[in-house]
Amino acid sequence: MIEMRPQDIHACIVRIEGTNNEDEMYRAFKNVGATPHLVHLNELKTLDPYQCIMIPGGFSAGDYVRAGAIFASRIRSRLFDELLDFVDHGYPVGGICNGFQVLVELGLLPGDGEPGEVTACLAENDSARFECRHSLLLRTPSNPCAFTSRLPEGERLMVPSAHAEGKLLLAGGIRAYKRIEERGQVLFKYVNYANETEAPYPWNPNGSPHNIAGICNEKGNVFGMMPHPERAFDIENENGYAGRTLFESLIRYIGETF
Amino acid sequence: MVNNMGDVTRLSLNVSDDELARISEETGTGLSVNELKEIRDYFEKEGRDPTDIELQALGQAWSEHCCYKSSKYYLKKYLFHLDAPQNIRVIKEDAGLVEFDDDHAYAVALESHNHPSAIEPYGGAATGIGGILRDVVCMGAQPVALVDPIFFAPLTTDYDELPRGVKHPKFIFSGVVSGIRDYGNRVGIPTVAGMTTFHPGYLGNCLVNVGCIGIVKKDDIIYSRVGGVGDLFVLAGGGTGRDGIHGVTFASKELADDSExxxxxxxxxxxxxxxEPLIHACLEANAKKLLTGLKDLGGGGLSCVVGEMAEAAGFGAHIDLEKVHLKEGGMLPWEIWVSESQERMMMSVTKDNLDDVLAIxxxxDVPAVVIGEVTPEERVHVFWKGEEIYDMEISFVTTGPMYQRPTEPPVRDQDGEARFETPANLEEVLIDILSSCNIAxxxxxxxxxxxxxxxxxxxxxxxxxxNSETHADAAVVRPVEGSSRGLAITSDVNPHLVARDPYWGAASAVDETVRNLAAVGARVHSFADCLNFGNPEKPEKMWEFSMAVQGLAFVAEKVGATFVSGNVSLYNEAPAGACPPTPTIMGIGIIEDAALTATPLFKSAGDTLYLIGETKDELGASAYYRIMGADGGTVPRVDPDLLARASEALVSLIEDRTVVACHDVSEGGIAIALSEMCLGSTMGASIELHDELGPDTSLFSESNTRWICEVEPANEDAFEKALAESNVPFTKIGSTGWDRLTISHKGRQLVSLSTSKLMDAWQRPLWETMG
Structure with missing residues (x-):
């Protein structure tokens, strides 16, 4: 089987008013050789041309109702069936920061309910403040995920966090957390320099239970995380290579799968 | 006397001086009696009385805020003639344009939003961000960085001491930070630098300055002028509402206890x-070459933007005011004309391109409507439902008055001796300064x-x-994809110094700006100034302004960069008094390779530490004197030639990595600079000072043009040779190592503190006060 060439991989970065991290997301895809497209939701009529959908960070529609809620409901009213099909076919759908919040509001993450059923939320940080700080993330053992396949388990990354609502709350409480851990859906946990996965604030910037920073669905093709790998990209960035590895994983996954 | 035309009223100015004063008061235009007489003469020639919308427009255009009537004389005399080869177009537009590389320019703007923030800190600060972004966008530039210098009264101010109508500084501070946060974060432009300064003079009178830097391809630069006759005026963005009416006239008078x-x-x-989408849409339309001109609606709203865009190209305008989309019904034409509602941009567009622009x-999902057309004659005609309600020569409106107001120095001994006993324990003083609100x-x-x-x-x-970071001297952004070239950004002023000596205090602000840029490895490239002062009608305040402007020019003209943009904010006076004179400087430097940015934290044990520059007995208005409650002393002087030589030498030494850590010496002197270098890692240093000054002066003097540098022992010769060749004084003062800062003076140990103790003293104060 011949792999898709990176430049033939078309990633759709969906924007509306207030999604303001799309430029760095665009650059991230370009830097790993893929062909990204910045597409306003108003102009997104079909998902057919794309092998990947990414929802960037920001404050979509101001986040005035609840983080990600307005963007999610606009997607529901326009493209939802097509998006569910896209996911069913195994194409990757990712969200960073506000994009993660949107995927949760769409019911795609953790994705343990009926299609479209919302079973989690990203609640206000325990500090009740916007927190811009560098987070240490531990790659935890998980199912194979499109976004992390090239990052070995146990590896630690430094990635910037910048959000006011990043505490992952799951419907179903303790059992739900246990379930996503058992099903291999936890991708990243906030840690300190000693790699402790119960490290408190400010290592865990939002109070997320079990220090969860990023998750995927059970199949591993829908993924979301609060910290920003697209901001931790090239060598001159003080964060080193961390971000590149994740986007390279994604492109490799698409190349090998489709 | 009053001639009613429905929604518009005519006002006769052929009345007594008292009546004129009453008209000014009742219309809220803030025009003086003499200014109204000048307007009366104009309309006598026109053979009619002015309408309310005309008078309101003049009130906006002739306000201190819009026409700089008190400050223009001094700015022209001392600052505006300075030039630098990298400047592309400066002072004249909403933002200054300076060359970044062969293909790109960067845009710089700096403004104040002081009065609104004193009344409504959250909204005032937020809309300050909004305004400064538009100033950069209207040059066709993508904003890449925001800068927020903010100034408050001490957070520990006793509630009982608050004058009537004055809000507590904690409330103001918290509201201002929230406003900046919620606006800046939502539009997705990083707030990378700024300063937070406390001084009792800001009680009731906070200063909220805001700066923005943008990047633009030279081919995409657009100016605030229409293209030609027949171009359409397209107003885009939010609706026009009753918010922000008389913003500029409000900003051109003192705050009163009932301003709220x-x-x-x-x-x-x-x-x-x-x-956020307005920025995208404007930049997209501009990049597609669909616009002939672009300008933001700021102070004075439509009344300023239409005339200025037309006049800049030598044309006029016809406006149909009822076409403006509104936030609320029932607004009078003059309210629409002068409203300063946010999130609005004006474009001039040829008829051929209109459909493409509207489609973008x-x-x-951003409203955009055609509200008028460019006409050949240099007049603006405004129509309201078919009836002409405004017809004035543009130059009459935009020229405005200029005053050379009297100045008078206050009676004060500038360099008197401070008398107090040197404290026995200088280590405790160091901790007190390190944890004081201005340095923590x-x-x-x-x-x-x-x-x-x-x-x-x-x-x-x-x-x-x-999670244990220290402050950098300047932030660095790399605005062009694929280029390693960076912009270093800092903002500086020490109002304590300026209050004591406006000339040397302002000169020190420029020195600090240049040395902060040099400390990260950047060459100063441009400045912006936001000049916040008191009531210019008071000779003492005008004197402060005049002296400060001269101090700025004295240093700037020697360092190869000029003031490319700026703003003057006067009347910063509240019932409790005037703000200390505060010439905020934003400095932009170029760093050839952003990856080589130097940081202040110590890098490895056993390296040699040097002081560049000389410590002198300059403790006037220093952090040390303030802690000791001491008056007197000399405010630090500046030798601009030495500053230019020393910063160039230092930048070269950072570029070739001879200097591996660097920090400028400023408030709190060497003792504080060294303490701050121990933060951010856990490495300490051992320092021996041998100067002929007193131990306290040696530790805490705030002499300008000084840095502390870490150099690997193998590179000592290279370091010393380079500085000697540039004729820059330097002293070897110690070495890095351990997790303790020890400082001795002439063999006597003054300080021995663990880095964790330093971190604790420095890190906690603001969290403990603000929660």
Missing amino acids: TSSRSAVQVGDPIMK FDKW SKDWVIRQYDFEVRANTTSPSLVGTA
């Missing part, structure tokens, strides 16, 4: 989620701002080990 109620409507209401705004960590503020959005911030204002 009387001037609340002068504060605009911000909507960042209208601004439609995609972004500002991470409570900084972390509420997204300083890394856009992923161009290669070195933020907090650097070092995660």
Whole structure:
């Protein structure tokens, strides 16, 4: 089987008013050789041309109702069936920061309910403040995920966090957390320099239970995380290579799968 | 006397002086009696009385805020003639344009939003961000960085001491930071630098300055002038409302104890989620070459933007005011004309391109409407439902008065001796200064701002080990994809120094700006100034202004960079008094390779530490004297030639990595600079000072043009040779190592503190006060 060439991989970065991290997301895809497209939701009529959908960070529609809620409901009213099909076919759908919040509001993450059923939320940080700080993330053992396949388990990354609502709350409480851990859906946990996965604030910037920073669905093709790998990209960035590895994983996954 | 035309009223100015004063008061235009007489003469020639909308427009255009009538004389005399080869177009537009590289320019703007923030801190600060972004966008530039210098009374101010109508500084501070956070983060432009300064003179009179830097391809630069006759005026963005009416006239008078109620409507209401797509749509339309001119609606609203865009190209305008989309019904024509509602931009567009422009705004869900057309004669005609309600020569409106107001120095001994006993324990004094509100960590503020959005911030204002970072001297952003070239950004002024000596205090602000840029490895490239002063009608305040402007020019003209943009904010006076004179400087430097940015934290044990520059007995208005309650002393002087030589030598030494850590010496002197270098890692230093000064002067003097540098022992010769060749004084003062800072003076140990103790003293104060 011949792999898709990176430049033939078309990633759709969906924007509306207030999604303001799309430029760095665009650059991230370009830097790993893929062909990204910045597409306003108003102009997104079909998902057919794309092998990947990414929802960037920001404050979509101001986040005035609840983080990600307005963007999610606009997607529901326009493209939802097509998006569910896209996911069913195994194409990757990712969200960073506000994009993660949107995927949760769409019911795609953790994705343990009926299609479209919302079973989690990203609640206000325990500090009740916007927190811009560098987070240490531990790659935890998980199912194979499109976004992390090239990052070995146990590896630690430094990635910037910048959000006011990043505490992952799951419907179903303790059992739900246990379930996503058992099903291999936890991708990243906030840690300190000693790699402790119960490290408190400010290592865990939002109070997320079990220090969860990023998750995927059970199949591993829908993924979301609060910290920003697209901001931790090239060598001159003080964060080193961390971000590149994740986007390279994604492109490799698409190349090998489709 | 009053001639009613429905929604418009005619006013006769052929009345007594008392009546004129009453008209000014009742219309809220803030025009003086003499100014109204000049207007009367104009309309006598026109053979009719002015309408309310005409008088209101003149009130906006002739306000201190819009026409700089008190400051223009001094700015022209001392600052505006300075030039530098890298300047592309400066002073004349909403933002200054300076060359970045062969293909790109950067745009710089700096403004104040002081009065609105004193009344309504959250909305005032938020809309300050909104305004400064538009100033940069209207040059066709993509904003890449925001800068927020903010000034308050001490947070510990006793509630019982608050004058009537004055809000507590804690409330103001918290509101201002929240406003900046919620607007800046939502529009997705990183807030990378700034300063938070406390001084009792800001009681009731906070200063909120805001700066923005943008990047633009030279081919995409657009100016605030229409293309030609027949071009259409397209107004885009949010609706026009009753918020922000008389903002500029409100900003051109002192605050009163009833400003809260009387001037609340002068504060605009911000909507960042209208601004964010508005920026995209404007830049997209501009990049597609669909616009002939672009300008933001700021102070004075439509009344300023239409005339200025037309006049800049030598044309006039016909406006149909009822076409403006509104936030609310029932607004009078003059209210629409002068409203300063946020999130609005004016474009001039040829008829051929109109549909393409409207389609872009439609995609972004941003309203855009045609409200008029460019006409050949240099007059503006405004129509309201078919009836002409405004017809004036543009130059009459925009020229405005200029005053050379009297100045008078205050009676004060500038350099008197301070008399007090040197404390026995200088270590305790060091801790007190390190934990004082002006020097302690500002991470409570900084972390509420997204300083890394856009992923161009290669070195933020907090650097070092995660969660125990120290302050950087300047932030660095790398604005052009694929280029390693960076912009270093800092903002500086020490109002304590300026209050004591406006000339040397202002000169010191420029020195500090240049040395902060040099400390990260950047060559100063441009400045912007935001000159915040008291009531110019008071000779003492005008004197402060005049002296400060001369101090700025004295240093700037020697360092190869000029003031490319700026703003003057006068009448910063509240019932409790005037603000200390505050010439805020924003400095932009170029760093050839952003990856080589130097940071202050010590890098490895056993390295040699040097002091560049000389410590002198200059403790006037220093942090040390303030802690000791001592008056007197000399405010630090500046030798601009030495500053130019020393900063160039230092930048070269950072570029070739001879200097591996660097920090400028400023407030709190060498003792504080060294303490700050111990933060961000856990490495200490051992220092021996041998100067002929007293031990306290040696530790805490705030002499200008000094840095502390870490150099590997193998590179000592290279370091010393380079500085000697540049004729720059330097002293070897010690070495890095251990987790303790020890300082001795002439063999006597003055300080021995663990780095964790330093971190604790520096890190906690603001968190403990603000929670």
